[in-house]
């Protein structure tokens with residue numbers, strides 16, 4: 001386990017170094033820093049998360065891939081974990097509730113924090129660069145400290161369209177470091193039923209209100 005964590009931390013360090021390229025003017029003609037952008041209103045795609053954290057002095061690793069459906073117009077987020085057991089997380093920011101559905105079980109928890117939508121105005125533009133090289137993806141790297149979004153973040157989005165590509169989140173308080181990468185993103189929501197909370201088993205009879213969790217830390221509660 002410790003060995004795995006060390007490997008993970010090395011990977012995290014490597015990937016964050018890659019995601020934070022040195023300050024070099026990649027685009028000689030493009031000196032005007034872009035304005036902070038907002039991710040599209042509705043999209044779906046794969047998200048991979050590797051999170052290293054320390055819980056009660058013990059190293060812990062979360063390594064998961066899930067299918068994400070993001071709907072800012074209706075303030076809803078659905079995450080379906082790939083693999084087994086098949087677990088689904090639905091966040092409803094109208095009710096500020098999160099539902100974790102696993103088989104015939106459902107737990108409902110209050111969430112705190114805002115649904116991520118825009119690079120905050122306080123963010124610092126690190127640089128515009130090509131991810132992977134000249135035939136690569138033209139991107140912008142933003143750095144921001146936002147406890148509501150999980151701590152200190154470097155967010156990489158496409159220069160055109162503001163589509164999320166990668167995030168590195170460092171949270172000193174939670175003693176965690178998270179790398180999120182996004183793939184195969186498509187615009188729109190193919191099936192709005194993806195946000196439906198199945199009844200039964202939801203809502204669960206355990207009405208947890210004291211277990212409020214930060215919207216972006218839902219996975220640590222799984």
Ligand SMILES: *[C@@H]1O[C@H](CO)[C@@H](O)[C@H](O)[C@H]1NC(C)=O
Pocket residue numbers: 004007008011050063064
């Ligand atoms: C994450 O999970 C994948 C698939 O199970 C595995 O191949 C990979 O080695 C894991 N990575 C880490 C850092 O444990």
Ligand SMILES: *[C@@H]1O[C@H](CO)[C@@H](O)[C@H](O)[C@H]1NC(C)=O
Pocket residue numbers: 085102103104105
């Ligand atoms: C449902 O909850 C019960 C009791 O906590 C547990 O034993 C069971 O493994 C859970 N099933 C799933 C699919 O999560």
Ligand SMILES: *[C@@H]1O[C@H](CO)[C@@H](O)[C@H](O)[C@H]1NC(C)=O
Pocket residue numbers: 207209
């Ligand atoms: C859950 O608790 C909240 C706050 O105490 C209360 O307003 C709400 O009616 C409760 N819901 C259920 C289903 O018991």
